[in-house]
Amino acid sequence: MADTTSPQPSTSDAVDWESLRLRAVELMERAYAPYSRFRVGVAGLVDDGRVVAGCNVENAAYGVALCAECGMVSELHATGGGRLTAVFCVGGDGQALMPCGRCRQLLWENGGPRCLLMTPEGVLPMSAVLPQAFGAEDLRHAEG
Numbered sequence: 468m469a470d471t472t473s474p475q476p477s478t479s480d481a482v483d484w485e486s487l488r489l490r491a492v493e494l495m496e497r498a499y500a501p502y503s504r505f506r507v508g509v510a511g512l513v514d515d516g517r518v519v520a521g522c523n524v525e526n527a528a529y530g531v532a533l534c535a536e537c538g539m540v541s542e543l544h545a546t547g548g549g550r551l552t553a554v555f556c557v558g559g560d561g562q563a564l565m566p567c568g569r570c571r572q573l574l575w576e577n578g579g580p581r582c583l584l585m586t587p588e589g590v591l592p593m594s595a596v597l598p599q600a601f602g603a604e605d606l607r608h609a610e611g
């Protein structure tokens with residue numbers, strides 16, 4: 468089951484948001500988006516200090532496209548796991564982009580309610596970005 472109690476930065480001030488944004492922009496520039504031409508990059512701070520990142524990767528079978536967040540979460544697990552504590556997703560203009568609904572679920576699974584997300588309206592916790600989220604706790608409650 469996902470651990471939702473890992474240490475988090477106490478405040479948004481503890482996060483170097485500009486470094487995360489610059490890493491997300493680097494990844495956005497490597498996006499493979501020949502079909503939509505909509506490039507996305509994302510970078511996430513892990514609770515052990517690592518930074519993981521990803522870009523979107525599209526496919527001629529359009530529905531197979533991988534969002535940038537998928538790549539980031541894959542790097543998270545491939546490099547040792549841990550919990551996301553702060554995430555910055557950018558579009559082609561290098562500015563904050565809201566993750567799609569599916570990717571908010573990915574962030575919830577791997578960061579939990581206190582994971583911070585940079586949004587166009589400033590930093591928000593995932594509890595505000597995905598209210599009443601479905602998560603591991605719900606599976607436990609459903610056990611009969």
Ligand code: THU
Nearest residue numbers: 503505507523534535566567570
């Ligand atoms: N995309 C992402 O990479 N992440 C999101 O959260 C939103 C959408 C990508 C998928 C597709 O390659 C392109 O943006 C247009 O939808």
